[in-house]
Amino acid sequence: MWQQLRADLFARIENGALSPGDPLPAETALAEAYGVNRLTVRRALADLARVGVVRTEHGVGSFVASQPVRHRIDDGQVSLLESMAKDGRTVRQLVIGARRVDPSSSEAPPSDPPPGRPPVPPPRSDGHAVLAGPHATEYHFPDFLGAVMEYRYIRWVDELPWSVSFAAIPAALAPQSWNGATSLFAAMSTAHGVHVRRDERCFSAVPANPEDASWLEVQVGTPLLLLRGTNSNERGQAVAHIVHRIRGDRAEYAMRVPH
Template identity: 75%
Template structure:
C-alpha cells in the first residue's frame, strides 16, 4: 500500500504516513501516539507547528477520529503537544531551564539574564490583617510583626503563559503600587534597600483547576508544577512566602548539588 501524505496548513511537514496496522500487545492509539511522537522528536515538526486536523490524521493513518483524539490527548498530557479547542493541536515549546541557584531572587531577573522576555500582570494586591490570607495559610513573619501584603499575578515568558503566582510579604516592606513591571523583590529592594535571597523551595505536582486552565491556556487537569517557598534577607529573616502554579510543559528547574 502506498504512503499517504496528510493535507494540512502550511508550516507543518509531517512527511509520508503509513496506515496503522494492528500488532499484538500495543493498542492502535498507542501506535499512532508513538509515530507522531517520533516525528516530533526527529525534527519533522518544530515547536509551534500545527498538526494536521483530526480528520486528516484519521484518514491518513486509516483509523477513526476517537483513536486520533486519544493519541493527541495523551501527547498533550505529556506536554509534547498543546491543544486549543476550536483551533487545533500544535507542537509544544520545549521546557525552559531555570536555575534556582543562580543568585537571583526572582525568575524575572533569571530569565532576563538568559535573554528571555518576562512580563507580569498583577491580578490582585491586598493588605491582610491579621496575617491569614486567601489561601487559608498563615503567612507569619516573626521579625516583621503586623499586617501582610498579598499579591496574585500571572507571568508570561517569551509571550507564553508560565505561572499563576502568589506572594505574601510584610506590609512594612511592601513597595507602593507594585504593577509587575519589575519583580516584586527588586521593587522591595529599590524601595526599602532590602536584599532578597531565595531560601527554601518545595516542588510537587498538581492538576490544573478551571482558573489555572483559563490563565495558562491548558486543559483542566493538565499537570502543573507547584512551587512553594520562602525568601529571606541577608540577615536570614523571612521576608516572603511564594506559591507558583507553573505549566509543567514550560518549566524545567535545575540546581547544582554541592560536593
C-alpha cells in the first residue's frame, strides 16, 4: 500500500499537479483519502524524501522539493556566481568572516573569534596554513610569499540555500574589501588584473554539522556534497583554495570528459 501511495504522489509531482514548494496534504488527510493508516503514509513520504522528491519539516508538514540545479564546471566561468548568471539564475552571497593569516607571525589567534567563525590555529613555520573547524583542511601557496586572506561566506541560488563556503587567497591578490556582491575571483581580477580560472576539483560527502544545518536549513546529519579545490592564474600558479559544503538536494555538478 505504501508503494502505491508513493507512486501516486510521485506521478502527481511529475505531471505538474503538484509544483516545487507546494504543501502536501496532512498525514491524516492522506490516510483518509487513500484508506490507509498514518504509518503507511509516513513510510511513503519518508521514501519520497529519501530520493529528494519531498522535503519534510517536522511540526510543519511535507512539501514538494525543489529539483537540483545543474552547475557545469566546464563552462569557462570561474565561479558559481558567473555560471548561474549565465543561466539566468541569481546568486546571493553573505560574507560571515574575513581573516588575514600571516605565515611569519607566531602570535596565536584571538581567543574570541567573530560569531559563527571557528578559531584558526597559528600558521606553521613551513608556510602552510591550517584551518580548524568544519572546513578543517590544509593549503599552501608555494609560489606566493607572505600573508593569506581567508573568507567564509554563505551562498543562495534563486533565494534557496546552496552552500557554506570557504576561500583562501594570497593577501597580495586580495581586493581591498569584498562584500560578496561579485564573486571573490572577479573582485581579484578587478583589483589586480589577475585572470583566475578553475583548476582542481574533488568531491565527497559529509554530514551536516549544526552550523551547516542552521545556514542551509537542513537537519543535522543530512548528507552534504563537499567540494574542495584550487583556482589558478594564467601561469598555472595556485591563487585560491576553496571548500564548499553544499546542499546535496539542491546541486548537480556536470562536466564533459575530455577525449
